[in-house]
Amino acid sequence: MKKLLNLWVKLLTILFPKKIEKVDYVPLDPLPELPPEPRLTNEEKFVKLCIEGLGTDVSPDDIVKDEVGCAESISNLIKKIFPDFPILVSTRDLHNRLSLDSRFQATLDRGKGRIVVSPRTTNTFGHTGVFMDDDSIASNDSNSGKFVINYLEYRDWETDRKSTRLNSSHSAKSRMPSSA
Numbered sequence: 001m002k003k004l005l006n007l008w009v010k011l012l013t014i015l016f017p018k019k020i021e022k023v024d025y026v027p028l029d030p031l032p033e034l035p036p037e038p039r040l041t042n043e044e045k046f047v048k049l050c051i052e053g054l055g056t057d058v059s060p061d062d063i064v065k066d067e068v069g070c071a072e073s074i075s076n077l078i079k080k081i082f083p084d085f086p087i088l089v090s091t092r093d094l095h096n097r098l099s100l101d102s103r104f105q106a107t108l109d110r111g112k113g114r115i116v117v118s119p120r121t122t123n124t125f126g127h128t129g130v131f132m133d134d135d136s137i138a139s140n141d142s143n144s145g146k147f148v149i150n151y152l153e154y155r156d157w158e159t160d161r162k163s164t165r166l167n168s169s170h171s172a173k174s175r176m177p178s179s180a
């Protein structure tokens with residue numbers, strides 16, 4: 001019987017000459033615990049996107065000319081957080097949308113990630129940008145079409161909005177809530 005079994009094993013070895021290497025069992029060290037992924041608020045995600053977009057054209061489709069692409073640029077950045085957000089090319093439309101969209105909250109605080117919109121009026125040019133800290137604002141640069149920090153102080157923004165020496169400028173800041 002044993003002879004038959006040996007023969008059978010030998011036959012199998014011939015038929016299936018697979019070499020089985022002896023593998024020593026090496027105990028694996030347990031994987032180190034990774035710190036939990038930080039859960040960013042929408043506003044923090046938005047800031048991250050804005051920082052990543054600095055120095056680039058964040059409205060690459062150029063629905064309107066880069067010279068007037070501020071609202072288009074901000075819309076594109078918002079759309080990366082909220083994919084259903086429309087691409088708006090007018091500061092008035094953007095301002096209205098942000099005021100009505102429940103995902104945004106009007107605030108008078110200045111702070112990182114707040115969207116500042118000075119809507120166009122019959123007498124003033126509009127502009128929109130994002131606070132990168134309490135004072136500096138990044139927005140579309142009309143000359144290069146790139147998203148850059150072009151205001152280091154908020155008062156310069158206000159001055160610029162009034163620089164047409166016409167009646168009013170209005171600033172509305174909308175911020176994203178912590179959760180969608």
Ligand SMILES: [Ca+2]
Binds near residue numbers: 057058059065145
């Ligand atoms: Ca553009």
